[in-house]
Amino acid sequence: MNGKDVHKIIVACDAGMGSSVMLASQLRKELRKYSVTVEHTPVNSIPDDADIVVCHQGLADRAAAGAGDKPIVKFQVFLGDPAVTKLVSAIKNGGEISA
Template sequence: MPSIDSKDIRKIIVACDAGMGSSVMLASQLRKQLKSQGIEVAHTPVNSIPSDADVVVCHAGLADRARKTAPDTVLIPFQIFIGDPAVTALVTTIKNGGIVNA
């Protein structure tokens, strides 16, 4: 299971599939929350996750596809786009320091 120290996170990808806009909103929210940490937050299709991603955040329904696209990257699956506990825990760990586990 991949893991990464929060101080080593430089790029987070919010991966999507349907293009309905919810994941774009999540990426924007993460950008604002992590602005002071200097972390790039980008939004890409699940089949196009870049190789320089440190963490991938995606809906649980896309997790298997994301794992195939980026098998060695920490994956944070979530159930709801805004206010999901998994995403909140990721932000908290990044801000407070610690290890982020897939």
């Protein structure tokens, strides 16, 4: 999937400790001018209209079960993770995004 085709990102979480909410907020701020919606949802409730799912590596299997064929960007660190940085760059510059 090309980054220019992304319109909705879901940040999927589990524990609700706030770290994923911070990540969703950061992505919203970074991607505001690119018309990308960023939502925060439980990993078991990924909406059908998501283009990309972003989740912690430990939740990837559960996210995959509910994400269908949508690419899943897995990260290890909530803020400053290279996988998330690569996703943002692909959206801004039109690069390819892979699961």
